[in-house]
Amino acid sequence: MNRPVIVMPDAVAVVTSYLRGALKAHGRPVPVVSRIPTPRPLAFVRVQRIGGTQQTPVSDRPRLDIHCWAASESAAHDLAALARALLGDIPGVRDGVTVYRVTEVGGPMWLPDDQTSAARFAFAVEIHMRGRTLDTPSTD
Template sequence: MRSEVIVFRDAEALLVDYLTAELAAHGEADVHVAVTMPNPRPDRCVLVPRLGGARRGLVVDAATIGAECWGTSETDAHRLAQLVRGLLAALPGRVLDGTPVYRVEELGGPVNLPDPVSGQARYALTAAVHLRGRALPAPATPTTT
């Protein structure tokens, strides 16, 4: 008997799409959301790289996500971080592009972390986003005669 093969979606891509739409819906359409910093760096952006995480049981991926929120001032970066924090906390029970979100654990709340090179205002936080995987269809088995 074969075990099911469970695969997981790209948590970074799901969160980039989700945060882009939700930030725009909350009046923050000018915020660039990505996984890596574009060049040139925008004045306001949110980076959501996956920092690791572990599989939890057969079908749950607990993706550890770092959210870096860059703003035009310390106050702006802090406000953006609090909004991202709230949007992440609102994820449980939602389905992102067909992927159910079971739970979000805050691992580290917003911390003031100015960019050491540019000095630009930045706040960072960390969360584990629990996403459901899906089973791949079983491969066709050759028939024997």
């Protein structure tokens, strides 16, 4: 008997899509990206997977760094605080992916950009997500 093949979701894609829409809905329509854009906008959020583990045979628990840049220290703080609060509401079905829970593993910290000295705050989360069954070809 063949076991089903479970494929874990792209957590960065799920979270960037969710945050982009949630920030816009809360009056902060900033770019939410996985890589630093060129040219660099004054304010943006970068989501980066930095590890994590498979939680169960059918779910993943990726660890994500969330970095928030803005024009000033207080503006970067406020953007990070909003992104942090919005991620608390991510459980549910997002872009077809079931998100069970989010756990903060590193609270917001001041982290000026080492390349440009731009204002930046960062925090880290783990997000528990369900994988999907990969359709396997028949062996007829």
